[in-house]
Amino acid sequence: MEEKHCTSCKKKVANDPGNVIFACPSCGKYEVVRCSRCRVDAVTFKCPSCGFEGPN
Ligand SMILES: [Zn+2]
Ligand SMILES: [Zn+2]
Structure with missing residues (x-):
């Protein structure tokens, strides 16, 4: 089983x-x-591959 972790937090x-x-x-x-929490709070994420940042 692969464990997934939120990209933001x-x-x-x-x-x-x-x-x-x-x-x-x-x-x-x-x-x-x-x-779910980062979605509700609209916490930004950043793609480590291309540097894209976004709310969703
Ligand atoms: Zn999160
Ligand atoms: Zn990317």
């Missing part, structure tokens, strides 16, 4: 039913993980 999202995982909208190479 590094929290484990395994037990977070509101988490979302999607490919970076810019480069599509990096898998962005967002926990």
Whole structure:
């Protein structure tokens, strides 16, 4: 089992039913993980592959 961690806050999202995982909208190479809290708070994430920053 691979453990997923929120890209923004590094929290484990395994037990977070509101988490979302999607490919970076810019480069599509990096898998962005967002926990429910960071989604609600609109915390920004940054793609380590291309540097893209975004709220979703
Ligand atoms: Zn988070
Ligand atoms: Zn990217």
